[in-house]
Structures are given as structure tokens and as C-alpha cells.
Amino acid sequence: MTRWVYILQEVAGITTTLAESRARLADLVGAANIEADRHVDNAFHFALNQTGIERFRSGPAKAEGWVEHDRADPWASTAAPAAAGGLPKWLPWLLLAVLALLAILAFRSCGGPKVDAPEVETAAVEPLPAPDMPALPKIETPQPASTGLASYLEGTEPTPRRFIFDNLNYETDSARLAADASNVVGAIVVILKQHPTARVGVVGYTDSEGDDAANLKLSQDRATSVSQALQAQGIAADRIEARGLGEADPIASNETADGKAQNRRTELVVLAR
Incomplete structure (x- = not known):
């Protein structure tokens, strides 16, 4: 009659191969008396x-x-061998852990005796005075020159004052004024001729796209183009200063196409009346 024996790989810390287990069993019972072997789950049979x-x-x-x-x-699986007999060694520990957990939960649900906390009188706390904060500078958005320049030059508000050339266009990636720019420049010339003592600055700006140095040069070239266009229509050169500031002083966000379009601008700054 053939019977089967097996050894669990984790018994007493044993970690062996099937061949090693067979060799050890052969020492115990004789190699000729082992008719077959199997590896099932975590045991050698x-x-x-x-x-x-x-x-x-x-x-x-x-x-x-x-x-x-x-x-x-x-x-068949060795999870619960017929010959092992009795309960697994770990089962009492599992039951003990479950009982301990239940005891902890029962204790928390009881909550123990209720103890009234003494009332603590709190003193009134006066609010701290607000710290003195310096006033933030007001960011001025340039007013269109076509609507505000004349009235400003006729008034008494202090200088300098910024205006923006509205609808002043250039050729793409160039400082050359577009064909329709002469009408915009001409409207400013009429106003400046009516106020012959006024001195102005022409300031060019770009958005944040591209190289900083290239943007600075482009803004300077565009300011110079507008200054030359003013001079060509009769404004004296000593009444005009041209300057490019590149992507500095944005008046809108450079994160949107509309904001970038607003930042690509040319301003007219009244320096003196």
C-alpha cells in the first residue's frame, strides 16, 4: 500500500528545494522506498x-x-491536511486578538464616568490695532491720445501724463509703420501744433514673447519710427524724445492673447506743456 508524506517548507524555518527534501527523506526511509514526489502549495509530497x-x-x-x-x-491543497490533527497553532492567537479588540471597543463605548469640567473665566481681549501700511501706488492705464490729449494740454494737471496711440499699427515683426498709421500720427500732430510749447516722449513696448534683447531693440525702433513720423509732419525734433522699454511695465496679462495685444503698444508721454 502506498501512502503519502509531506513537509511544509516553512516548518521550523526550513527553506529547501524538492531535491533537497527528497534527499533528506531518502536518508530516513531509503531512496528505493520513495515511489513519487509532488510539490503542492507550500509543501513537498x-x-x-x-x-x-x-x-x-x-x-x-x-x-x-x-x-x-x-x-x-x-x-490537493495542503492548507488543511487530514493527518495534521487539531487546530492550527495560530488560531488561538487570532481569537485572542479579536477578543482584545472587542474589549477596547466596549470600553470606548462606555466612556467611563462623566466629569464636569470647571468653568474657566475668559478675559475680554481687545483687538490689536491694524498696522500702518503704506499706500500702494496706483497703476495708471494710459488714456487714448485721440480723446484725452487735447483737454489735458489745455488744463492744469501736473506732468508727466501718459497717453496711448490708439489704432497705431506696424508691419509684422517690424518697426515700419503700417499704411494707415499716418492718419493716427496726423491727429496727434494737429494737437501738438496747437500747443507749441508742449514736449512729449514716445515710448515703445512689446509683450513678453521672444528674446528680451530683441524685444528691447524692436520697441526702441518703433518709438523712433513714430518720432520720425511726427517730425515729418512738422513737429520739431527737440520737442520729442524716443525710447523703447521692451516688455517692461505691462498693462495687461501676458498669459492671454488679448493681454499681449494690449502690451504691444506705443505711448505718448507729455513731459511739459
Whole structure:
């Protein structure tokens, strides 16, 4: 009659191969008495003949962690072998942990005796005075020159004052004024001729796209183009200063296309009346 024995790989810290386990079992019962072997789940199974079973039962095999079992299907799981007998060693510890958890939950639900906390008188706290903060500078958005320049030059408000050339266009990526720019410049010339003592500055700006140095040069070239256009229509050169500031002093966000369009501008700054 053939019977099966097996050894769990984790028994007593054992970590072996199937061949090593077979060699050890051969020392205990004789290699000729081992008829087959299997590796199922976490155990090595060996089929022994009657002689091997007798040597297995009379020798030290069981003391080393070997277990005898009688299974019709040696490939069945070893999770709960028939010959192991009794409860798993870890089951009492699991039950003890569950009981401890239940005891903790029961204690928390009881809450223990209620203790009234003494009333603590709190003194009134006066609010701290607000710190003195300097006034933030007001960001001035330039007014269109076509609507505000004349009235400003006729008034008494202090200088300098910024205006923006509205609808003043250039050729793409160039300082050359567009064909329709002469009408815009001409309207400013009429106003400046009516106030012959006024001195102005022409300041060019770009958005944040591109190289900083290239933007600075483009803004300077565009300011110079507008200054030359004013001079060509009769404004004296000593009444005009041209300057480019690149992407400095944005009046809108450079994160949107509309904001970038607003930042690409040319301003007229009244320096003196």
C-alpha cells in the first residue's frame, strides 16, 4: 500500500528545494522506498511504499516536521491536511486578538464616568490695532491720445501724463509703420501744433514673447519710427524724445492673447506743456 508524506517548507524555518527534501527523506526511509514526489502549495509530497512507511513511523522523521497523510489526490491543497490533527497553532492567537479588540471597543463605548469640567473665566481681549501700511501706488492705464490729449494740454494737471496711440499699427515683426498709421500720427500732430510749447516722449513696448534683447531693440525702433513720423509732419525734433522699454511695465496679462495685444503698444508721454 502506498501512502503519502509531506513537509511544509516553512516548518521550523526550513527553506529547501524538492531535491533537497527528497534527499533528506531518502536518508530516513531509503531512496528505493520513495515511489513519487509532488510539490503542492507550500509543501513537498512524497509517496512511500509499505517499507518506507514503516521506517518513517519508527524513525525521527516526524520530529523533523514530516507529516504522514493519506490522500486520494496528492495534488490537493495542503492548507488543511487530514493527518495534521487539531487546530492550527495560530488560531488561538487570532481569537485572542479579536477578543482584545472587542474589549477596547466596549470600553470606548462606555466612556467611563462623566466629569464636569470647571468653568474657566475668559478675559475680554481687545483687538490689536491694524498696522500702518503704506499706500500702494496706483497703476495708471494710459488714456487714448485721440480723446484725452487735447483737454489735458489745455488744463492744469501736473506732468508727466501718459497717453496711448490708439489704432497705431506696424508691419509684422517690424518697426515700419503700417499704411494707415499716418492718419493716427496726423491727429496727434494737429494737437501738438496747437500747443507749441508742449514736449512729449514716445515710448515703445512689446509683450513678453521672444528674446528680451530683441524685444528691447524692436520697441526702441518703433518709438523712433513714430518720432520720425511726427517730425515729418512738422513737429520739431527737440520737442520729442524716443525710447523703447521692451516688455517692461505691462498693462495687461501676458498669459492671454488679448493681454499681449494690449502690451504691444506705443505711448505718448507729455513731459511739459
